[in-house]
Amino acid sequence: MEIATIKDIAKALNLSTSTVSRALRGSYEINPETKRIVLECAEKLNYRPNPIALSLKENRSRAIGVVVPEIDNPFFSQAINGIESIAYNRGYHVVIFQSHESYDREVVNIQHLASRRVDGVLISLSGQTTHVEHLKELHSKGMPIVFFDRFSDEIHTHKVVADxxxxxxxxxxxxxxxxxxxxxxxxxxxxxxxxxxxxxxxxxxxxxxxxxxxxxxxxxxxxxxxxxxxxxxxxxxxxxxxxxxxxxxxxxxxxxxxxxxxxxxxxxxxxxxxxxxxxxxxxxxxxxxxxxxxPALEMGQRAAELLLDIVEKKSKNPVYQTVKLPTExxxxxxxxxxxx
Amino acid sequence: MEIATIKDIAKALNLSTSTVSRALRGSYEINPETKRIVLECAEKLNYRPNPIALSLKENRSRAIGVVVPEIDNPFFSQAINGIESIAYNRGYHVVIFQSHESYDREVVNIQHLASRRVDGVLISLSGQTTHVEHLKELHSKGMPIVFFDRFSDEIHTHKVVADxxxxxxxxxxxxxxxxxxxxxxxxxxxxxxxxxxxxxxxxxxxxxxxxxxxxxxxxxxxxxxxxxxxxxxxxxxxxxxxxxxxxxxxxxxxxxxxxxxxxxxxxxxxxxxxxxxxxxxxxxxxxxxxxxxxPALEMGQRAAELLLDIVEKKSKNPVYQTVKLPTExxxxxxxxxxxx
DNA sequence: AATATTTACGCAATCGTTGTCGGCAACGTT
DNA sequence: AACGTTGCCGACAACGATTGCGTAAATATT
Missing domain, CATH: 3.40.50.2300 (Response regulator)
Incomplete structure (x- = not known):
């Protein structure tokens, strides 16, 4: 049992893929009756749009990368919790990377993220990281980056930190x-x-x-x-x-x-x-x-919100801010x- | 500054994309001199293959999905740590989902995973989950699934549990x-x-x-x-x-x-x-x-290894096992x- | 010299989806 | 009757990369 594509629907109904595609997205220039049939067929075949094909076409992955020193650390796992909750609600997936406090692994992680074509990066720097050329390069190529907790002043972007x-x-x-x-x-x-x-x-x-x-x-x-x-x-x-x-x-x-x-x-x-x-x-x-x-959870949430705002915003020049959350x-x- | 594609290299060197592609993968039917030039140009343009395009072609994403009740729980964050370490070494990325102990969210997560075309799923069931039709359907469509910690007997697959x-x-x-x-x-x-x-x-x-x-x-x-x-x-x-x-x-x-x-x-x-x-x-x-x-970390590692073995193995009928790790x-x- | 083989590369299809363009009917307008 | 408009839909190209097939030129074989 393979996964149904738009072609399968087109073939089954003897329509073109363009028509099926437009019917599925409710385009005004498709006959209501045709729409009905297409939707019915899509339902029957349990059609789900292929996000990979969409990613290729739209040049975006609907995924954000998160780089933390260590998942198994209460602060970071709470922050990731916050990140995941926001990303989830806005239709993004979260891809996790650990630097294990190692600069080298952090660099490799960033390379992976870059080639993975994530839509944005949330990062808390490793304890070994003293320079951030790897991030600068990525950022200069247009990758949205938001720091949380551990940031670098050398990169001009949003930062979310505790006070x-x-x-x-x-x-x-x-x-x-x-x-x-x-x-x-x-x-x-x-x-x-x-x-x-x-x-x-x-x-x-x-x-x-x-x-x-x-x-x-x-x-x-x-x-x-x-x-x-x-x-x-x-x-x-x-x-x-x-x-x-x-x-x-x-x-x-x-x-x-x-x-x-x-x-x-x-x-x-x-x-x-x-x-x-x-x-x-x-x-x-x-x-x-x-x-x-x-406020680890809240820091994760705020950082994710700021990141997704950049990712989705048309404005080329966002006003970067440093959000400072109170400690208790x-x-x-x-x-x-x-x-x- | 956009990301270089194989076309950019082809255009720059006045070659066809096929030749560039083959040169990059070291095909024997490309002139060594041509290879050299292509590799040099790729280096200069900082070319990185687009994993999304590859995913579309090869029908695989090199990502595995992990569904846990809660990240912010020492047991699960340690398990994810283990999962991430294995996946990382074998060239896979880890996409995280939380069910928050909710059956409904677990179902939605599984739907996301399915449409996301991950190559496999690691899951520890939510506390509310009493039936697993959502997983059965996914599994019957050929998605590799491995349980860890909290499993269901209704699905015949690898399981990694503590004793x-x-x-x-x-x-x-x-x-x-x-x-x-x-x-x-x-x-x-x-x-x-x-x-x-x-x-x-x-x-x-x-x-x-x-x-x-x-x-x-x-x-x-x-x-x-x-x-x-x-x-x-x-x-x-x-x-x-x-x-x-x-x-x-x-x-x-x-x-x-x-x-x-x-x-x-x-x-x-x-x-x-x-x-x-x-x-x-x-x-x-x-x-x-x-x-x-x-042994939370080890459970994550073993589960990830078993999953990736299925994902990468040709054998259609793996011998499913239940790994039981000793507690202390x-x-x-x-x-x-x-x-x- | 005629044929066979090798070398080295390009063309086009493919993956799933969407956007652009174009076209054919059936209508309405003058 | 000739023209314009609208509704509805299909063909094609494109996203980035791989690959089977074809082929020209260079070389080898007889």
Whole structure:
């Protein structure tokens, strides 16, 4: 049982393919009676237009590509959820790519996307990515690109980000107000925009409360488990021990919590702990985990909307915007003051 | 700057498209010198074959569709991770669909997949799905389908599942050996194969140790938060209170833990708790969470391999197999006996 | 020298669909 | 009666790439 095409209908009804095509799309210049017959036949044969043929003709694929560092990461899976929901409603399909935080794989992914002729690209850069020539080239050839979360300033397009500065500021301020003075900041890759923004927020809060900035309290982690452990241990063997750690990713938060527990460091008495996190289980951790929450789902939705607006819009010169979504500080036990 | 086609090369070199095509694929009947010139020109124009044109010609898309209930669920995001890695290596792309546990959306997804002309489908059924005519029809038309995790017996094809029976048996046995006698089982949708298998394992373990099966201790939950709360509360207000709860999904485990904490029920003293879970943070929960772990990533990989084998194989009659992967019981604090 | 073979390439069809053009009837208009 | 208009439909080309077939010229064979 093969899939019916417009030719099969034409043959069955002894009509031309042009007539069948027009009848199916309800063209005014087709006899209503003919239309009826064609539609009936199409129904009987379970005809479905071949999207590949349409793609070839219209030079569009009705698919968007999404490049994320890792699907299996709560932030990104929530974002993809949002992307998929918007794309679905607007008749687009979502093709997924993972960079696994590798620059090389990101480049390969972009090449695949380009040759795949997707209609647009949503991307959150890998932690290793320091230059974006691969994206620049694609963008200069007219491929709509929208960044979410991790962007590059070198490409002029829509960006959807969390308010990382404010989030880090709020989190740090909360720690300060809880009486903490030696606040460590466990950052992600220094090449990422989010890292820089969060450190800015962190420093601004310190400054506001007259706390000196200590370079040794800021550590950059890549994403391997071993390195994270080493770096966290490093932090814990400083001459001046921090009394709070602000981690800026789910993986860092988890690793940090685990190591502190192993070292029998009491949280929050000896060490307050908070994260930039999208873990749904944050409140169930021991102790429950104070977090700056990013609106991951909404970020995915907004990014997808902006992308599809470009894809579908005639305007050659869209006004590119950077959408900054507010974060939310949720205070739980891991930063409770002893007095509480 | 448009994308170069084979015609552009032909025009530039004053050759026919056939010659260019053959030169690019290294046909023996093209002059080596001509080949060189063509390849050089292709390089210069940054030529990439149009996969859509190829798809139309070869009647294949080099894409596989994946239908999961929810991306934002650790089990499925890990499985997709596995799927993507295999597909990537074999030159296929992954198109994602979510059913959101809705039968209707699952049907629509399948229709999309069918009309999208994907080369194969990987699916884990929605919790609402009770019949699979939509899949049967697709399968009967020759679409390769492989189930993972949640399957239907009505379709004869490859299946990749965790050993749910043994996993539930092991978990239940562990609870029994910890001295628990009133073990509740919080199951997912009764229509799912995994639910039935896990209940079988649960019952078998009870039987082995001569513990009577109590129907009131088995509760079925759909996936809405409110319902879960209601059902768990129901369980907690039985004449005979359970002394252990075995939950069979991440979401149930989380809801259960939260509610028990709210009710100030001590874990594991008053109530042992364990899950069928893929939560990476299980060991960081309070108390750390005993779990039967499913090899989600590996399940995705195996399923993708089996699917692509069918897709690429000439054999019309593959020997369909059901791959059953072992689960792993990880014992942590939420089921510790008081004596420990 | 006449024929056979090889080399190297072009033509045209194909995949499924749509858009452009053109044409044949059957009407209405003058 | 001659012309214009409208309704309805088919032939053809095109999207990008592959491929079977044909063929001219160059070379080899007898």
């Amino acid at each position: 990382n500065y404010q989030g880090a500021f709020d989190g740090t301020e909360h720690l300060i107000k809880s009486g903490k003075k030696y606040i460590a900041h466990l950052a992600a890759s220094p090449t990422l925009s989010i890292t820089r923004e969060r450190i800015s927020g962190y420093r601004a809060a310190l400054e506001k409360y007259g706390i000196p900035y200590n370079e040794d309290f800021v550590k950059y982690c890549n994403f391997s488990i071993e390195d994270m452990e080493k770096i966290i241990d490093e932090l814990l063997s400083q001459p001046i021990l921090p009394d709070a750690i602000f981690t800026v990713s789910d993986r860092l938060a988890m690793a940090c919590l685990k190591i502190l527990k192993q070292r029998n460091i009491r949280i929050p008495e000896d060490m307050a702990l908070m994260g930039f996190s999208n873990l749904k289980v944050a409140e169930l951790l021991s102790p429950s985990f104070t977090s700056v929450i990013q 500080l949720i205070i739980r036990d891991s930063t409770k003051t002893v007095a509480d | 749910n029976y043994q996993g539930a048996f092991d978990g239940t046995e562990h609870l029994i050996k910890s001295g628990k006698k009133y073990i509740a089982h919080l199951a997912a949708s009764p229509t799912l194969s995994i639910t039935r298998e896990r209940i079988s394992g649960y019952r078998a373990a009870l039987e082995k140790y001569g513990i009577p099966y109590n129907e009131d201790f088995v509760k079925y939950c759909n996936f809405s938060i409110e319902d879960m709360e209601k059902i768990i509360d129901e369980l907690l207000s039985q004449p005979i209170l359970p002394d252990a709860i075995f939950t069979v999904s991440d979401r149930l485990a989380m809801a259960c833990l939260k509610i028990l904490k709210q009710r100030n029920i001590r874990i594991p003293e008053d109530m042992a708790l364990m899950g069928f879970s893929n939560l990476k943070v299980a060991e960081l929960l309070s108390p750390s969470f005993t779990s039967v772990i499913q 019981l990880i014992i942590r604090d939420s089921t510790k006996t008081v004596a420990d």
